Amino acid sequence: MPFTRRTLQSAAALALLGSFAAMPAFAQEKPKVALVMKSLANEFFRTMEDGAKAHQKANAAQYTLVTNGIKDETDTAAQIKMVEQMVAQKINALVIAPADSKALVPVIKAAIDKGILVVNIDNRLDGAALQEKNIVVPFVGPDNRAGAKLVGDFLAKGLKSGDKVGIIEGVSTTFNAQQRTLGYQDAMKAAGVTVVGVQSGQWEIDKGNTVAAGMLREHPDLKALLAGNDSMALGAVAAVKASGKTGKVQVVGYDNINAVKPMLKDGRLLATADQFAAKQAVFGIETALKAIAEKKPQSAMPAEVKTDVVLVTGDAK
Numbered sequence: 001m002p003f004t005r006r007t008l009q010s011a012a013a014l015a016l017l018g019s020f021a022a023m024p025a026f027a028q029e030k031p032k033v034a035l036v037m038k039s040l041a042n043e044f045f046r047t048m049e050d051g052a053k054a055h056q057k058a059n060a061a062q063y064t065l066v067t068n069g070i071k072d073e074t075d076t077a078a079q080i081k082m083v084e085q086m087v088a089q090k091i092n093a094l095v096i097a098p099a100d101s102k103a104l105v106p107v108i109k110a111a112i113d114k115g116i117l118v119v120n121i122d123n124r125l126d127g128a129a130l131q132e133k134n135i136v137v138p139f140v141g142p143d144n145r146a147g148a149k150l151v152g153d154f155l156a157k158g159l160k161s162g163d164k165v166g167i168i169e170g171v172s173t174t175f176n177a178q179q180r181t182l183g184y185q186d187a188m189k190a191a192g193v194t195v196v197g198v199q200s201g202q203w204e205i206d207k208g209n210t211v212a213a214g215m216l217r218e219h220p221d222l223k224a225l226l227a228g229n230d231s232m233a234l235g236a237v238a239a240v241k242a243s244g245k246t247g248k249v250q251v252v253g254y255d256n257i258n259a260v261k262p263m264l265k266d267g268r269l270l271a272t273a274d275q276f277a278a279k280q281a282v283f284g285i286e287t288a289l290k291a292i293a294e295k296k297p298q299s300a301m302p303a304e305v306k307t308d309v310v311l312v313t314g315d316a317k
Contacts, residue, residue: 184226287302
C-alpha cells in the first residue's frame with residue numbers, strides 16, 4: 001500500500017531530524033579559544049600554557065584551544081602578528097597576556113570588531129588606551145601591587161631604617177611591571193628603607209643579572225635587590241654570588257617558578273609571590289567560555305575578575 005509506505009518514510013525522516021535535534025553537543029561546532037602569551041622562554045608562561053592545555057583536555061567536549069607565545073619579552077611586533085594570525089584562524093575568543101599594555105590595544109580592537117571576545121590576563125591593558133578605542137576588556141588576574149607589597153614587607157622585617165635597596169623592574173611599559181615596582185616602593189617607604197634606583201631587567205635572566213651587577217658595583221653598601229619576576233631574580237642571585245655577597249645582600253622575586261624553589265630553601269632567595277600561573281589562563285578561558293555560553297557581547301563582560309596572590313618563603317611546604 002503506497003500510503004503506508006509514504007507514511008513510514010515520513011515518520012522515519014521526522015525521527016532522523018529528531019535525533020539530530022537531540023544531539024547539540026556534536027551538531028554544533030565547539031568554540032575555539034586562542035591563548036596568546038608573552039615569552040615562552042619564561043617558565044611562568046610555560047606553566048600557564050601547561051595549565052591551559054590540561055584544562056582543555058579535561059573539557060575537550062566544551063572547546064578547542066590554540067596556544068602561542070613570543071620568544072622575547074619585548075617583541076611586541078611579533079605578538080601583534082600572532083594575534084592577527086589567531087584572528088585569521090576564525091577563533092571565537094582570545095585570552096591574552098599582552099607584552100605591552102598600550103601597543104596591543106589596536107589589534108585587540110580589530111579582533112573585537114570581528115566579533116571575537118577578548119579577555120586580558122597577567123598584564124593589564126592600559127585603561128586610557130582602551131577608553132580611546134571605546135572598548136571594555138575584562139582583566140582576569142591578581143593585584144600585582146598588593147602581591148609585591150607582601151614580598152617587600154617580608155623583606156623589610158630584616159632591614160632597618162636607612163638601609164639601601166635596588167629594584168629590578170620588568171618591561172617598564174607594562175602595567176604589571178609598574179604595579180610591582182609600586183608595591184615594592186610602598187613596602188620600602190613604610191619601613192624607612194631607601195630605594196637607590198629602579199632599572200629595567202626586561203623580565204629576563206641575563207638582563208636582570210646585568211642590572212643587579214651594576215647596582216652592586218655602584219652601591220657597595222646595598223642590602224637587597226627586589227626583582228619584578230623570578231627570572232630577573234635568578235640573574236640577581238648570580239650577580240650577588242659573583243660579587244661575593246651571598247648572605248649579605250638579600251634577593252626577592254615574584255612568580256614562584258620551579259627554578260627558584262631550591263633557592264628559597266637555602267636562602268639565596270628570601271621570598272617570592274605566587275599568582276598561580278597554571279590557573280591564570282584557565283580563569284581567563286572560563287571567563288570567555290561563560291560569555292560565549294550566555295551570548296554576552298564584549299561590552300557586557302565584567303571589567304575585572306580578581307584572582308589570588310600569596311607570599312612564598314623558604315618556610316613554605
